Amino acid sequence: MKFKMGVYIGMSVILIAGGSLLIAKGKDAVSQAESRKQGILEAEQKTIMYDKSPGTVVLVNKGIGDAVQKGEVLIKVKPAEGAEADVLAPDTGQISKIVVKPGDQIAQGVPVAIVQKSAYYTDLYIQEGEIQKLAVHQSVKVHFPYLDRPDQVNGVVASVAAAPQFASLRMSRERGQADLSMFLVRISVDASSDLLPGMTAEVNLDELAD
Numbered sequence: 001m002k003f004k005m006g007v008y009i010g011m012s013v014i015l016i017a018g019g020s021l022l023i024a025k026g027k028d029a030v031s032q033a034e035s036r037k038q039g040i041l042e043a044e045q046k047t048i049m050y051d052k053s054p055g056t057v058v059l060v061n062k063g064i065g066d067a068v069q070k071g072e073v074l075i076k077v078k079p080a081e082g083a084e085a086d087v088l089a090p091d092t093g094q095i096s097k098i099v100v101k102p103g104d105q106i107a108q109g110v111p112v113a114i115v116q117k118s119a120y121y122t123d124l125y126i127q128e129g130e131i132q133k134l135a136v137h138q139s140v141k142v143h144f145p146y147l148d149r150p151d152q153v154n155g156v157v158a159s160v161a162a163a164p165q166f167a168s169l170r171m172s173r174e175r176g177q178a179d180l181s182m183f184l185v186r187i188s189v190d191a192s193s194d195l196l197p198g199m200t201a202e203v204n205l206d207e208l209a210d
Helices: 002-024 029-035
Strands: 036-040 042-049 055-060 073-079 085-088 093-098 111-127 139-143 152-160 166-168 180-189 200-204
Touching: 073 111, 139 180, 180 200
Parallel strands: none
Antiparallel strands: 036 111, 036 200, 042 111, 055 073, 073 085, 093 111, 111 180, 139 152, 139 200, 152 180, 166 180
């Protein structure tokens, strides 16, 4: 019994000492978790509007899921008068929605398709004590922790909110302790064949220079 008690006490001392060392270095489990900011990978989308004279759709050149290049003809429309009008892809990407078909009558100003651009982004909420580590146009590494293989891609800070979006309530309220203000930061991410919208994206603030 005394031997077991000694073992337990020894393990407790080791754990406490190790935890104290990590805390002293600012690398305890809590601080590590706080430095890793996660968001959801999103794809930028562009709604294509028909901006010419009313007419009849005579050709739909692409379907849902098809790849498209910027400037490529998506739809041809025959106005009541004049030559056919082409609706062009405004960006390179993938067709995510087509809302017209041959024979449809369309008017000026109606949406005809949605293109999912070949550009991704993720929105992160950063505490006010960490926001000074990030600046617009700054390069950052974006990790994707749930891929089958560890992966990271280059990202760029696209925007930083000029004012806090909300206050994060602290777990405990100490005397004179205010809630934490959170700032919205958007990170643009390089497209990759391994990445899909909806994946978890992570930025480790400890990797950034103060």
